[in-house]
Amino acid sequence: MGAPPPPDRPRQSVKEAKMLPGRSKISVLVFLVPPLAVYAFAVLLPIVQSLFLSLFKWDGITDMKFVGLDNYVKMFTRDDVFWTSFGNAMGYLAICLVLQLGGALLVAGLLTTLRRGRELVKTLYLLPAVISTVAIAFLFQRIYSYEPTGLLNQVLEWVGLGSLAQPWLSNVDTVLAAVSVPEGWRFAGLYMLIVYAALLAVPKDLEEAATLDRANWWQIFWRIKFPYIRPVWITTTIMAATYALRGFDIPYLLTNGGPGQASELLTTYMYKTAFTHTDYGYASAISVFIVVECLVAVGLIYFLLRRKVD
Amino acid sequence: MTLLTPRVDRKVPAAPAPDGDVAPRRRGRLHAHRVISSTLVTALVIMQVYPLVWLFMTSLRTEQDFASSNPFSLPTEFTLDNFSRAFSTGNLGLNIVNSLVVTLGANVLIVVLGMMGAYALEVLGFRLKTFVRSMFLLGIIVPVQIALVPLFIDYANIGLLDTYQSMIIPLAAFSLPMSIYLFSSFYSYISRETYEAASMDGAGPYRVFGQITLPLSVNTIVTVVLVNSIFIWNDFIFANTFVLSDELKTIPLGLQNYIGAMGNVDWTATFAAVCVTITPLMLVFLVLNKAMIYGLESGANKG
Structure with a gap:
């Protein structure tokens, strides 16, 4: 990939210096408008x-009817x-986070101790990260x-x-876990990669100093490495x-939310509301909720992980 | 970074009390550690990859062999019949062409628009750039589902439903934030002096872009294309929502059709069909894995 750019080059602080001399308003618009428009x-x-739309009741054919906040x-x-x-x-989220972040940390940590390979x-x-969800859904249907x-x-x-052998996808007690695991499996490698790159960046002398002081591996990890990779950890957790x-994709393709509603997620529920029941207003209300949920999650993660620094 | 040093000094002395001759025992323990972690890593990698091995192995089995043997045994005889049945039943060739069109179209948009946006934000600069940048960053967090209903309605109104564009536009738009971000962080390393010198020589913003920024962006373009291609090639949700006719179906949809029609009829041919659809991207990945891994890492580690 060529030489990586030099790290920590001090950015120029003078505001005017950040603007190219000789640029015109039009040139800014020429470059900015196309990407912004798309x-x-x-x-x-x-x-x-x-x-x-979330304030209306609409099936796509008859007239839209204003219902205020009734959808909410x-x-x-x-x-x-x-x-x-x-x-x-929430269950899906918990299982994915444990598999992806826990797995990422475990494998990345183990990997740094390897000498070869x-x-x-x-x-x-x-x-698995390069395989389509349709292929993954099929694969796991056969695995289960x-x-x-x-x-x-x-x-x-x-x-x-x-x-313990059972039809995992038709048992209401196991189906949620069964549709979450493929999602966790799929991206485990991606997060492992990111955490591993961050762990490699921890200066060796910090670790060596701690080893000389007879810190055990848990202390080295928790007191030295983890604080060092915290910013990356926040990004990874948010992702x-x-x-x-x-x-x-995976719950939709594997079970379509069933049996009953045992593996229905907000996303699959919203999709069915929109494109099976053509209730666009209510589906929009659910998708607004999904966006808010994501923003709240990002805020929470940032706040919780950030505060521990003190 | 410097903040961490006092922390180390403070915490580490709290380590367990020293007991006798530590050095030899530590060396032995280190060795044991290494053996344990190698074994663990190997086990985890096998668990991670075995489903794929099983997939490829099954696609090479005969039907009788698949029905009679257990999933961990090697095939007793290899056959390519499954692949010929997969190709003759499905539309896989056409699906691959469609996926190529969509992936190419979306990548061109992502690269061109990403470079333009990053150039405007990072090099040219303007008063509202902080606001515009945060608008773009929002797109990294916002889930794609929010766009499905509105775009479906908009497309229906302007006659874009069931076209290549209906997939390309949202795929490009939702990848644009990350692309602008990667180009921006690269452009911020190109020194101001380079630009100023060019401006002194009378080069306007367009010539600076064409002669300085663009030629330097090649590595970042490769990164952006590789990372985004994974998500675009595999996109299911936009294609499933906006495309109805068989002639436009991309690989994920074609595969879903195939599984729906043959999944419970011809097991081994379905395995072969799945293998055919995942192989192109997997080969690209295996050949270019260094560049791809670099791209995926830099996406998060620069943040």
């Missing part, structure tokens, strides 16, 4: 449109499916399969836990959390 059309405008009132007070989906989305491990570990016996039930049988909150 972005506004496909990202910003839809946000505004969703806010607007219905969502919070009269819709059990909404709350079930919200609870499921680091590149190979990184490449192999990242492999009960009849004929899939990979998971076969392994359980071999290790003597054959009594993992927002990706998990918008998770859609």
Whole structure:
């Protein structure tokens, strides 16, 4: 990739110096308007449109009917499916975070102790991230399969836990975990990579000084390495959390929210409301809620992880 | 960084009390540690990759072999019949072409618009740039689902439903923030003096862009394209929402059709179809894995 840019080059503080001399207003517009227009059309405008639509009742054919905040009132007070989906989305989020962040930290930490094969491990570990969700959903459907016996039930049988073998995707108690695991599996490598790169950047002399002082590995990790990688950890947590909150493909393809609503997430519920029941107003209200949820999650993560510095 | 040094001095003496000759025992423990962690890493990598190995192995089995043997045994005989059945039943060739069109189109937009936006924000500069930058950053957090209903309605109004553009535009727009961000952080390392010298020689903003910024951006372009191609090539949600006709279906949709039609009829051919669809990107990844890994790392570690 060529030489990486030099780190920590001091940025010029004088404001005027940040502007190219000889630039004109028109040239700024020429460069700024095209990207902004595409972005506004496909990202910003839809946000505004969703806010607007969420105040109406509309099936796409008959006239739009203004209902004020009724969609939101219905969502919070009269819709059990909404709350079930919200609870499921939280469960999905928790499982993804544990698998991705916990896994990332564990594997990245182990990787730094290896002497050989680091590149190979990184490449192999990242492999699932390049596979489409449709392929992943198919793969896991076969892994969970009960009849004929899939990979998971076969392994359980071999290790003597054959009594646990079951149709994972049709049991209401296991289905949520079963649809969350593929999502966790898929991006585990990505977060591992990011955390690993951050761990490598921890100066060796800090670690050596601690080793001389007979700190054990846990102390070295928790007191030295982790504080050092905290900024990257915040970014990683935010990425993992927002990706998990918008998770859609795998539950939609594997179970379509079923059985019943056992694996319904807010995203799949919103999709069905919009494109199966063509209730655009209510679907928009749910998608506004999903955006707010993501923003709140980012704020919370930033606040919680940041504060521990003190 | 300097903030951390006092922390180390303060905390580390709290380590467990020293006991006797530490050095030899520590060396032994270190060795044991290394063996344990190698074993653990190997086990985790096998768990991570085995599902894919199984996928490829099954696609090479005969149907009888698949039905009779357990999922961990090697195929008793290899066959490519599954692949020929997969190609003759499905539309996989056409799907691959469609995916190439969408991936190429979206990447061109992402690169060109990303460079332009970053140039305006980072090099030219203007009064509202902090505001515009934060508008773009918002797009990294906002989930794509918010755009589905409004875009579906807009597309229906302007006749863009069921076109390549209907997939390319939102895919590019939602990748644009990260692209602008990566180009910006690279442009901020190009020294001001370079630009000032060029301006002294009478080069306007367009010539500076064409002669200085663009030629220097090649590495970042590769990074941006590699990282975004993964998400664009695999996009399911936009394609599933905006595309209806079979002639425009990309690989994820074509594969979904195939699985729906044949998934429970012809198991081994379906495995082969899945393999065909994941192989192109996987090959690119295996060949270019250094560049791709660098790109994915820099996306987060510069933040």
